[in-house]
Amino acid sequence: MLQDLTFGQYYPTTSLVHKLDPRTKLLLLIAYITSIFVADNFYGLAAALLFLLIAVAFSAVPFWSVLKSVKSILFLVLFTFLLNLLFYAKKEGDTTLFWRITVEGLLSATFLASRLILLVMGSSVLTLTTTPVSLTDGIESLLKPLSYVKFPVHELALIMSIALRFIPTLAEETDRIIRAQKARGGDFDTGNFFKRIKALIPILIPLLVGAFRRADELGNAMDARCYSGSRNRTKYKKLKFTFRDLLATLFTAALVAGVVLLKIFF
């Protein structure tokens, strides 16, 4: 059941976008998100959508996979849409359709919902084309300057990668515990909401205890392999910016410029 669970939804293939430096992708995602929030009209969002479509085309990831990411926040999107529709502050000159629904309210709600959808789709392009490991490396490298103010960047990155590494292990263990409890008559699928939440306790406690035991053993294994924090530590994998990254950056700069221009002229 939980066997296939992997963090994120990395889509393994080779493409221009896959080969980009994870730092480039992270920074460009930030630029993309900023531009979505800077855009205050549909033209700006259309430009962002165009950018997204081109990025997906270059990533060799099926568009369907990108679209699927919206599914998980569908509820949030609908909720936002309805709230904005119902509580739109009516101004003079707005055309009322019926009750308190206005054309302008409809447009504004659609705008905000599209913004959310674009945001999630953009982020999923990053997670679909970047392995969690290289994502962690990218974050570590980007946060590096913070280590000068004694921020534990290396430790944070290590925690993240260990957490990622243990997801399949813990998922497997959860699966095993559920089966063990079911074999003893445990019931997780019937009863009301509270009853089901309560039924999770016999799963969570063994899982938690197991995680502590694992942490203890992992600590020993790390000690045995000479771990001593970031002190004079080298790194085997080095991230490198290439020509590709420059191209992608220019391309994104065009998007940001486009959105700003559209904001000024419309």
Next chain:
Amino acid sequence: MQAITFENVSYAYKRADEEFSGKAVDGVSLGIEAGRSVALLGANGSGKSTLAKLINGLLLPDSGEVKVFGMPTVCDDPNGLFDIRKRVGMVFQNPDNQQIASIVEDDIAFGPENVGIEREDIGRRIDAALKFTDMERFRYSQISRLSGGQKQRVAIAGALALEPDILILDESTSMLDPKGRKEVMEVARSLNKEKGMTIINITHYMDEAAEADEIYLLKAGKLLKKGTPDEVFSDVSTVEECGLELPRASMLAAKLKAAGINIDQKITTKEGLAEELCKLLLKD
């Protein structure tokens, strides 16, 4: 040269709720020559894993002294322990709890990265470690998708990347299927024979112990007997006192002897038993 020496070493776990409240290791003295293959045998709670952790300083002795190539595990130099750990690789019991990274090559790089090896050199060490453990085609694989035996071989490769002189297997085969056990033992054997690495194998399996150069028998934290497999396994009463069973071949030999057949008692392997029986048959 002595790779490991224990001088009257004792250690007790400091936990009030520990069911076993006595000393986990109690006044043990021993000396292991470099290049030997040694098996540590004992029932559960006999202190064999504690003994292993005392070697590379994961635990420090309450009294007595542990030395690795002449370096004591308790010393004032904060880097002293790292010098020891660089020379003592350790592979633990649970294949799932000793990898730090998700990908094989990243995990093997962890040790060399810790001690500040240059990048090119790390690459070379990964190549060599993967080659020796026969895991080359899994270099870019997800560790979580490997079998238990393969995970343990990755763990060995991770230890090898630090280029140690001693490898400790702390019940490393106990959670594996027979195939995985065989794979791991083959790697350990060739490390000992080809590279002259000192191997300390802590195990429950008597047939693994029978392959070692020498066996240390532990009971309740005390060293009960030391000797070659032949010597140890012919002392049936001591082995049984430790709560252990003889290897199948030795067991059969002992029973045949009891039944009045004149067979050599110092038999530890299937092959040895077969040979001895053939000899007996030819004699008749």
